[in-house]
Amino acid sequence: MRSANDPPTSQSRLVLSEYQTNNVLRHLKGRLFYLLCLLGSLVGILLLVTLLNDIRQDGFHYMSKHFFTNFPSRKPEIAGFHGAIMGTLWVMGIVAITSFPIGVGAALYLEEYAIKNKLTSLIQTNISNLAGVPSIVFGILGLQLFVRGTIGYGPAICIGEQCGFGRSVISGALTLTLLILPIVIVASQEAIKAVPPSIREASYGVGATRWQTVSSHVLPQAMPGIMTGMILALSRAIGETAPIIMIGALTFVAFRPEGPLDPFTAMPIQVLNWISRPQAAFHELAATGIVVLLITLLTMNAIAVLIRIRLGQSGAR
Amino acid sequence: MSFETTRVTARYRQNLRSNLGGRLIGAVLFLCAFVTVVTTVGIVVILFIEGLSFFAEVSPIEFFTGTKWTPLFTSKGFGVLPLISGTVLIGLGAACVALPLGTLTAIYLSEYATPRIRSVMKPLVEVLSGIPTVVYGYFALTFISPFIKEYLYPEAGPYMAISAIVVVGIMIVPIVASISDDALRAVPRELREAAYGVGASKLEVNTRVVFPAALSGVIASYILAISRAIGETMAVTVAAGARPNLTANPFEAVQTMTAYIVSVSLGDTPHGTIEFKTIFAVGLTLFFMTLVMNIISSRITKRFREVYD
Amino acid sequence: MLGLRLAMVDAVGEGIMDKEENRSLEVPEVAISTNGAEELEDRTETVAINIDALSLWYTGVQAIENVSLQIPENQVTALIGPSGCGKSTLLRCINRMNDLIPGVTLDGHIKIHGESIYEKDVDPVAVRRNVGMVFQKPNPFPKSIYENVAFGARINGYKGNMDELVRASLEQAALWDEVSDKLSESGLTLSGGQQQRLCIARAIAVKPEVILMDEPCSALDPIATQRIEDLIRELRSTYTIVIVTHNMQQAARVSDKTAFMLAGEERVGRLVEFSPTQELFTNPSDSRTEDYITGRFG
Structure with a gap:
């Protein structure tokens, strides 16, 4: 027995005189093209490895207990990441609380409730366009709408005389919520679409209402997929720097936020702050901060993958 | 009843x-x-x-044709062209990096890789787009720029466009690779078999049949990737510098539209002033540039889907 | 045709021939045959494709076991049998199309005009150049009609007049009259039946010796089917044709010889009977063939 996939080794003997091809050359070209594709795809991975190695080299010098408990300082030896970590936790907590219900609600509307009309397709197109808007533009939106509470000339979000939330945790969180909402919605839609129609029919068949069907059959089945999408969206939000710089997250914060209306900093902002300093010691602090940031992202992605694998194993479908 | x-x-x-x-x-x-x-x-x-x-x-004519962008100085210039040129330089430069690499990656993944290699390689490539852009900024500033100064262009300052071009290019490789890979894989198997059936080699099948058939999807991925490069903020802020500079020399420092918006918001420019309002004018320009590109890209993708579904 | 065969005889060489069985039978006839049209008159049983004890596995799972078939030159040979009997798989072995599926292994030999196509040093690309294929679903390239036909010739380094070749191929495929004024239009604008004839023209354009057809009419309406069947009968004067069909009437209408395949309980396809078509349909020698053609199963 031999494999049918053995590579050809020589020019064939079946050659017609009118057709003149150099099969050796053809194979050589084919081989070269294959190598080119392989090399091309390895370049990206190689640079990824270089990047991680670059960070690994500088990223552990300042890694200590103090790094997690101290606030930033002008002296690199005692500078820490505490404020940034707490700020990110606060912001992400609120992003999760707000984007989950809105995102899933929108997905449910589009998949289960909406009639296919112009408005629905407008909303759908709008969601995909919104996903392509540069994040800094969301920052401009957040700055006006949430920080200052105005749209153009008129006030939009005001409580009494006080307009907007200022440069606070909640402003950052709401801005990031709007930013990741398209991702959450699209991922949830995919998960809801994957629930087989037979389940809905079975539920409607025993006289369940739309909401009963959705809440007790469709959502539970779609939940692992929704959670995966949600975690991936949050991991995108954690690394976002530009929009929260726009809304004015501070780059030097020697305290931790105690409530949603407090000013804050976040992990990528603190990293940026350290990068912007000329001294090499601060670059090492930045690398340390990046290690923490990347490990956080890695953990979140691992959780998402685990959920996906468990979904596969349970054989939901 | x-x-x-x-x-x-x-x-x-x-x-x-x-x-x-x-x-x-x-x-x-x-x-x-x-x-x-x-x-x-x-x-x-x-x-x-x-x-x-x-x-x-400020008259739109001055804004869109002026070549001096110094709104924060005493002698004010409101010509956005240096910012646009910086943005285009980095966008096109990143395209020069990402389009070939992304296309080759897509062809490798869809046509050559075994399912096993593919299942490892595709997520690895996609990691590139999951890394926060500020991390790319760090990499550009502490690794690529010194490397270029050391070996390629000693005259360069600490900030240079090329360094940002490389990292932004790498960052958008997954967009090209992923969408093009989908487009290539959507080419029906029958078409490949038809080409093999008349004695085409694998190279000929890939380059003359599969790739042309997937071309619209591939082009959509290109446009989307360039649009993403243009909207990219942090890596260019950190690596390319903060000097509005009407140049095509990638070894000089440039400022992009996004980097300018960040620099204003990091500063202490008061709200309501003409200086502060520049970020909305620049933001508006940026928004429309990316919007147009995204719409073109999604139109192409949609038409492409209709052909094969 | 002559040039090809002489080249082949040259290349095969005496040394290899001695080792191969049946070789002495074929080679003289190959050398003698000069013109396809004349062969139609006295149809001597020249073996074009010799399938010898062929077995095939998909990643270890056997799909075909020990099939031996001598397919005659310039005749239409039909492969029939219930779905899953391995007839398409067998067909795709003849131009090494199964090489494209990962994990396929096979045992046995296929010789086309005496040359074993699964030898290690044979290039599957060159095999497919000489063994054209028409598929179940019409699959024109998303290119112009002209480019569809010219594609194979171009990649195979055709040195003659391309316009003439395209015209001749389209004429032979009985499509020229319908498309002569719109050669630059996309092949996808044609109707299903026209597309399938375009695919036949595309296969003809590289001047293969053998044309394999994998249920070529299964996606077509009855009128388009009839046109293709007429075409198949015309083409057999020039080409050796092997056609897989699930339609027994079609096999009876177009083929000279018919092979009946069947897969047992374990889903492994075997050859049951191979006879002249008339004989197989009127007087089958195997009771399973009789059961199948009288519609008792499948």
């Missing part, structure tokens, strides 16, 4: 009237979806109103 039916209906009458609750839920869910529309409207309204009040003071 028989007696039996009437009785059953009576017993479950409540259900027949529960429509109000259902409608309420539907309305709430609709509002959730409508948030996205409000977001877009909010962006457009804010950019337009603030942008228009900027253009009330």
Whole structure:
């Protein structure tokens, strides 16, 4: 027995005189093209490895207990990441609380409730366009709408005389919520679409209402997929720097936020702050901060993958 | 209607009237979806109103044709061209990096890789787009720029466009690779077999049949990737510098539109001033550039889907 | 045709021939045959394709076991049998199309005009150049009609007049009259039946010796089917044709010889009977063949 996939080794003997091809050359070209594709795809991975190695080299010098408990300082030896970590936790907590219900609600509307009309397709197109808007533009939106509470000339979000939330945790969180909402919605839609129609029919068949069907059959089945999408969206939000710089997250914060209306900093902002300093010691602090940031992202992605694998194993479908 | 039916209906009458609750839920869910529309409207309204009040003071002609961008200095110049040139330089430069690499990656993944290699390689490539952009900025500033200064261009300063070009290019490789890979894999197997059937080699099948058939999807990925490069902020802020510079030399420092917006917001420019309003004018320009590219890209993708579905 | 065969005889060489069985039978006839049209008159049983004890596995799962078939030159040979009997798989072995599926292994030999196509040093690309294929679903390239036909010739380095070749191929495929004024239009604008004839023209354009057809009419309406069947009968004067069909009437209408395949409980396809078509349909020698053609199963 031999494999049918053995590579050809020589020019064939079946050659017609009118057709003149150099099969050796053809194979050589084919081989070269294959190598080119392989090399091309390895370049990206190689640079990824270089990047991680670059960070690994500088990223552990300042890694200590103090790094997690101290606030930033002008002296690199005692500078820490505490404020940034707490700020990110606060912001992400609120992003999760707000984007989950809105995102899933929108997905449910589009998949289960909406009639296919112009408005629905407008909303759908709008969601995909919104996903392509540069994040800094969301920052401009957040700055006006949430920080200052105005749209153009008129006030939009005001409580009494006080307009907007200022440069606070909640402003950052709401801005990031709007930013990741398209991702959450699209991922949830995919998960809801994957629930087989037979389940809905079975539920409607025993006289369940739309909401009963959705809440007790469709959502539970779609939940692992929704959670995966949600975690991936949050991991995108954690690394976002530009929009929260726009809304004015501070780059030097020697305290931790105690409530949603407090000013804050976040992990990528603190990293940026350290990068912007000329001294090499601060670059090492930045690398340390990046290690923490990347490990956080890695953990979140691992959780998402685990959920996906468990979904596969349970054989939901 | 028989007696039996009437009785059953009576017993479950409540259900027949529960429509109000259902409608309420539907309305709430609709509002959730409508948030996205409000977001877009909010962006457009804010950019337009603030942008228009900027253009009330600075003529659009000066804005779009001027070559001096110094709104924060005493001798003010409001010509956005240096920012646009910086943005285009980095966008096109990144395209020069990402389009070939992404295309080769896509062809490798869809046509050559075994399922096993593919299942490892595709997520690895996609990691490139999951890394926060500020991390790329760090990499560019502490690794690529010194490397280029050391070996390629000793005259360069600490900030240079090329360094940002490389990292932004790498960052958008997954967009090209992923979408092109989907497009290549969507080419029906019958088409490949037809080409093999007349004696085409694998190279000929890939380059003359599969790639042309997937071309619209591939081009859509290119446009989307360039649009993403243009909207990229942090890596260019960190690596390319903060000097509005009308140049095509990638070894010089340049400032992009995004980097300018960040630099204003990091500074202490007061709200309501003409200096501050520049960010809305620049933001508006940026928004429309990326919007047009995204719309073209999604149009192409949609048409491409219709061909094969 | 002559040039090809002489080249082949040259290349095969005496040394290899001695080792191969049946070789002495074929080679003289190959050398003698000069013109396809004349061969139609006295149809001597020249073996074009010799399938010898062929077995095939998909990643270890056997799909075909020990099939031996001598397919005659310039005749139409039909492969019939219930779905899953391995007839398409067998067909795709003849131009090494199965090489494209990962994990396929096979045992046995296929010789086309005496040359074993599964030898290690044989290039599957060159095999497919000489063994054209028409597929179940019409699959024109998303290119112009002209480019569809010219594609194979171009990649195979055709040195003659391309316009003439395209015209001749389209004429032979009975499509020229319908498309002569719109050669630059996309092949996808044609109707299903026209597309399938375009695919036949595309296969003809590289001047293969053998044309394999994998249920070529299964996606077509009855009128388009009839046109293809007429075409198949015309083409057999020039080409050796092997056609897989699930339609027994079609096999009876177009083929000279018919092979009946069947897969047992374990889903491994075997050859049951191979006879002249008339004989197989009127007087089958195997009771399973009789059961199948009388519609008792499948």
